[in-house]
Amino acid sequence: MSNPAKRRSVLGWLGAALAAVLLAGALPAGAHDEHGDHKVIAKGDKCVEDAAYMRRNHMKLLKHQRDETMHKGIRTTQYSLKNCIECHANPKTGSVASSKEDFCMGCHTYAAVKLDCFECHSTKPKAAGGTLHPIVAPSVQPEGTDKQSSLSGKMRWQMQANLASLNGGEGVK
Amino acid sequence: MSKMDNSRRLFIGAGAAATAGLVIAPGVTLLDLAHARPADEAASSAKRWGMLIDSSKCATGCNDCVAACGKENGVASTGHPETDPQWIRKVELKEIKTGTSHSLPMMCQHCAEPPCVDVCPTGASFKRADGIVLVDRHICIGCRYCMMACPYKARSFVHEEHEDQNPDVPRGKGCVESCTLCVHRIDRDQQPACVESCKEGAMLFGDLNDPNSEISKRIATYATTQVRADLGLNTGVRYQGI
Ligand code: SF4
Numbered sequence: 001m002s003n004p005a006k007r008r009s010v011l012g013w014l015g016a017a018l019a020a021v022l023l024a025g026a027l028p029a030g031a032h033d034e035h036g037d038h039k040v041i042a043k044g045d046k047c048v049e050d051a052a053y054m055r056r057n058h059m060k061l062l063k064h065q066r067d068e069t070m071h072k073g074i075r076t077t078q079y080s081l082k083n084c085i086e087c088h089a090n091p092k093t094g095s096v097a098s099s100k101e102d103f104c105m106g107c108h109t110y111a112a113v114k115l116d117c118f119e120c121h122s123t124k125p126k127a128a129g130g131t132l133h134p135i136v137a138p139s140v141q142p143e144g145t146d147k148q149s150s151l152s153g154k155m156r157w158q159m160q161a162n163l164a165s166l167n168g169g170e171g172v173k
Numbered sequence: 174m175s176k177m178d179n180s181r182r183l184f185i186g187a188g189a190a191a192t193a194g195l196v197i198a199p200g201v202t203l204l205d206l207a208h209a210r211p212a213d214e215a216a217s218s219a220k221r222w223g224m225l226i227d228s229s230k231c232a233t234g235c236n237d238c239v240a241a242c243g244k245e246n247g248v249a250s251t252g253h254p255e256t257d258p259q260w261i262r263k264v265e266l267k268e269i270k271t272g273t274s275h276s277l278p279m280m281c282q283h284c285a286e287p288p289c290v291d292v293c294p295t296g297a298s299f300k301r302a303d304g305i306v307l308v309d310r311h312i313c314i315g316c317r318y319c320m321m322a323c324p325y326k327a328r329s330f331v332h333e334e335h336e337d338q339n340p341d342v343p344r345g346k347g348c349v350e351s352c353t354l355c356v357h358r359i360d361r362d363q364q365p366a367c368v369e370s371c372k373e374g375a376m377l378f379g380d381l382n383d384p385n386s387e388i389s390k391r392i393a394t395y396a397t398t399q400v401r402a403d404l405g406l407n408t409g410v411r412y413q414g415i
């Protein structure tokens with residue numbers, strides 16, 4: 001398996017990332033991406049649209065839904081971020097974006113596309129039982145990220161670390 | 174985006190069950206469930222959500238509504254009281270001559286003519302069709318004009334990064350926020366968290382447009398006040414006993 005971290009030129013790396021995104025479109029849930037270590041985490045085996053479509057268009061669906069919900073109070077679940085998180089949260093961290101192992105961060109780190117949804121949105125599904133509130137529920141700390149005090153801090157750090165590893169061939173600590 | 178049929182059907186199913194539940198348990202006040210709005214239906218101006226607060230029932234020193242709001246919306250102290258956001262606060266009023274005192278919760282009054290919306294340069298501050306005034310954080314640039322415009326000091330700027338938000342209540346650094354009337358709860362036919370928490374029954378939530386709602390009947394029967402009525406903002410939050 002070729003390791004994209006070894007590639008020095010940014011152009012070459014971008015090409016690899018694009019190829020990875022296109023190839024990975026056909027992967028079934030739970031499979032490993034051959035160009036990265038990241039895993040497709042999902043509860044079910046079928047997404048609300050097919051995987052290839054979601055890879056290219058999830059942001060459009062989310063943005064449309066966001067305006068419908070915010071301004072009109074339409075709360076259908078099919079394309080809601082909350083619903084995505086319910087299904088894609090990593091059983092280990094309970095989150096979609098607390099570490100590079102998680103669903104959203106895995107791909108976004110690999111593709112070096114910053115995402116700021118989680119500056120405000122919770123990365124975790126609503127606590128089971130319905131009576132627990134996130135501020136009192138114990139939070140799961142992902143390993144190796146305790147130096148970063150906030151989620152956005154963690155995300156920025158991970159993005160930078162990953163970029164550094166791609167450019168310099170150094171592994172993320 | 175036409176694949177909404179399933180969720181609508183599911184929701185109607187749930188609505189029917191809830192209505193049946195009403196018949197079996199007549200003692201429980203779940204009247205609003207009968208008007209459940211399907212998840213795929215937009216909020217409409219047929220309703221105007223409002224609140225009536227009876228300050229003669231509100232207990233001095235009680236902080237239950239503020240605590241419930243904090244818990245529901247994840248508004249907790251960050252350790253910097255000068256800049257901590259406040260969605261709802263308790264206010265003590267004292268008539269200097271007679272010494273009579275009143276206690277009441279104060280929050281966004283959900284004005285029908287909201288100055289915050291007038292001044293917002295981006296369109297982030299807006300009034301939903303059913304009268305709930307909100308900030309769209311996706312658009313807000315954090316300029317804080319609305320904070321200056323609000324006569325009730327109802328809005329706060331978020332100065333700190335947040336995590337572990339309630340998935341229903343996204344909030345983070347750099348935007349202005351205020352009471353949402355618990356819009357996420359209203360949309361699933363629940364009462365705002367503060368109203369539910371008040372043991373004295375000092376807070377009443379309901380539809381100001383429906384003449385048969387409890388809140389409309391009370392407003393038609395008793396003398397109620399809009400704070401700073403002179404401004405002509407037509408507030409959705411009304412007070413009784415002040
Ligand atoms: S009370 Fe203030 S924040 Fe609320 S709608 Fe009126 S002006 Fe806007």
Ligand code: SF4
Pocket residue numbers: 292293294295296297298308312313314315316317318319320348349
């Ligand atoms: S702080 Fe945000 S909501 Fe308030 S006026 Fe500025 S852009 Fe509008």
